[in-house]
Structure formats: structure tokens, C-alpha cells
Amino acid sequence: MKLEIKDLTVEVENKIILDHFNLEIEPGTIHAVMGPNGVGKSTLSRVIMGDSHYQVLKGDIFFEDESILKLPVDERSRKGIFLAMQSPMEIDGVTNQDFLRTAISQKNQERVGLYQFIQDCEKATEELKMNKDLIHRSLNVGFSGGEKKKNEVLQIKLLHPSLIILDELDSGLDVDSLRIVCQNLQDYMKENPDTSILIITHYRMILDYLKPDYVHIIANKKIVKTGDYHLISDVEKNGYSKYLKLEEDRENA
């Protein structure tokens, strides 16, 4: 589904994090966002999801040509936006199963049957090579970093979003687990060709697997450079300094 961010200015604690920010994501495309620490990459993901800590001062976000700024977080999610979080919450006492069944039931607007749920879960956990016991444990409590990230992808597989935001999905994942989750995401894209992905990352490996159509560099609160897959090599070789300088020069001019 199409996402359009138009001229967005976002503030948190009296500090502007994104300034006149623009981004368009067409259905079926994969975008990667890279940039130094603290430039607003995670902010971008949380603003799209509707985190009330961040205040939108200007601009708009459209999903399927409809402004979503006034929609609460749960409604954005049910429309098809999914944010795989950098640090998934641990919630003691809420079992993964209870949580997932509630979420699926809300998405489908009808209570999912236990048999169907178990079948879907078993298939998805098997494909992700996850320990099946994790379904019965408290949500993310005592999970390893890799298990938490796999649990995020499990939710994607069960909730069927049309826009997937991966906020540093690769952090905490070993190479084998990263390969498995990326394979699952590739399969998901094949089965749901209209789905778009926005990847926020510092590292190349996840991009080698998912092969983004567009790579954006964020610096100084906005996108300063957009390119294709080859931009990653340039960033790897030369770092972000030239893009930061580019933006400084632009501002000075």
C-alpha cells in the first residue's frame, strides 16, 4: 500500500527531530533508510505508527491516500501498518498466545478459532525455526535477542500487514537467524506483492538479503540523498560525512 509523508516536521521535548521531511513509498517496493545515530530514523518509524510522545508540528502522513495523523495507534495497525521494533517490549504475565490471538481477532474483526490459530502458529514458527514453546511463554520475557526479533516476524506472518517497518531488525540477530528472518520476509513479499517494506538499519547484510529498490540517507532531520542499492557501498566506503557536509553547504547557501 502506498505511504506518503509530506513536509513533515516533528518535535519531541521541544527539539525538532524531523524537519520538512518527505518520503513516498509505492506498493510493492522496498526502501532502506540509513544515517548516523540520532538523526531521527527511529523517530520516523514511531511517528508513522502514531507514538504520542512525538508531536507533529507540520505536514501530513497519507496511507492509501488517507491522512492517518489523527488515527490512534491501533487503527493504523489494523489498516495494515506494522512496526517491528528495535527493542520489543517484555510483558510479564501476558502470554504470547493470548496476545497474538487478541491481535489477530482485532485485525480480522472476529475471534480467531483456536484450531486455526494453532495451525497458523505452528506453520509460522516452523518456517522461522522458532522454539514452539515460546508461544506459551510471557510475551518476550526471557527471550534471547534473536528470539524477540523472530517473534516480531512471526507477528508479521500472522497479522498480514501491507506496510512493514523494520526498525533495526538486524540488531540482536546472529547471521543464521538474520538469513532465516530475511528468507521469511522475502517469501512474504512474494505471497503479498503489494506489500511495502521500510528498513531502518546501520548494516549492509540485511540489505544484501532484502535488496531495497531505494536507499535514503537521513542527515540533519531530512533525507539528503536517495539512490539505489549502490548507495550502500558508497556509505560503507566513505561514511556519512560527505552527506552531512552536503546538507550543511545547502543550508548555508
Next chain:
Amino acid sequence: MPKIIIKNNNLEDQENNFFSIKNNTIILKKSEEYVIEYIACQKIELEIKVAPKVLAKLFIISTDNNLEVKNHYLLDKNSELILFKFYYNYSTKEVTTVDLNGTQAFFSSGFSSISRGNEEYHIIVNHNAKSVTSKIINKCIGLDKSSIILDINSNLEKGNIDCTMDQTSRILTLGEVNATIIPNMFIDENSVEAKHGSVIGGFQEDEIFYLMSRGIPYEEARNLLIKGFIFSNLVVDMEKRAQILSIIQNIRGE
């Protein structure tokens, strides 16, 4: 599962293979799972003894009572009591005294409650022998303008070496709740392992955000968290679980 019902403050003397009751003293004789239910009670005073080498699990439930309780638990050598308790009363004043009298005695308590009136709990755990263990976890939800006091006292005198004590209390406030936790440990012995933790507050915003980001509306997210809070501290059968769930589904309070 042996069940003891206390109705209208009355506990009849009885004797069977699992327990004996005489003059409000209950002796748990077998390693079993026991249930005590208070029905239409106002005042209860019990002495509960766990026989030596017995591992007893006990679940106590009380709903819709204005309750005053004074219970005394006594554990002998190598005996264990794993206590789970759930209260949803109009008001409660309870004094629980635990005497760990024999070496290797083990007492653990998981107490969950939903408070809608004035609640006052005083818990006194006396570590009277060497190598005894107490583990107390209290999880209370305060609704509207309720008041909750948790006063926990773990006592250890010199000479009772190698004891372990742990007290953790959390009050989740869903309203203008007056909540107090007093975690005391009176320890006069160097050879001891002791820890405690106390938290009073509402839901974590990040937890709500996470659940809502999966399409779960606020009310439903809140109910999931309440359920998790209560059941993370209880091990109950399906029947009791359903009873507690129906209470959770009907509670309000912001």
C-alpha cells in the same frame, strides 16, 4: 483437590485423609493441592499447620466480602507451603503471621488482589530456624479511590544461618488510589540471602503502545495487562481462572 469452605465465619471440625480441622486449626497432612474459600465471611481466624515433610499447595479465594482475617501459618522441619491467594473484596483487613519453625521449611506466597475499598495487609514472617526460605510476591490492583497498605515484615534472629528471604510487592494504580508499601526486613544475622522490591504506579506507556501497535484497542490492551498482572502471580485451575477472568472483564477504573 481437597476443598475447605468457610461460610458465615463458620468452620466445622472435621477429619479426613488429607486434613484435620479442630477449633479453627487446620492441619494439612498430605502433599496435595488444597483450596480454601471464604463465602459471606466477615471475620476469620485460622491456624494452618503443615505437617513435617509435607509439600502442600494452598489456594485461598475471597470475593465480595467485607473481611477481617487473622491467619497463622506454622511450618515444621522440611515442610513446604506454596500459597496462592486471590481477593476481590469490598474491604479487607488481614494479618498473616508465618512461623518457619523447622530447618529447611519453605514458604512461598503469591497474592493477587483487585481492591475497590480499603485494604490493609500486614504480613509477618518469622525465620525461626536455620536454612528456611520465604518468598512473598504481592500484586495488587487499586481501582478508583481505593486504599491499599502492604506492610511486610521479615524477621531473622541471630544464629538462624543460611536463610533466604524475598519480598516483592507491586501496586498497580487505576485511579486516584492511595497506595503504600512498607517493606521491612529485620535481620540480625550475617549469613542470609535477602532481597526486596516495591513498585507503585500505573501502566507503562510503552507496554500499551506495543500492544496497540498490533491492532489491539486501548481497552483491550489494558485488560490484557490486568490479566497478565493478576495471573503472573497465581497458579490456578481452569474453574478458578474462569471465575477470576469474569471479575477482570467487568472491572473499570482509570
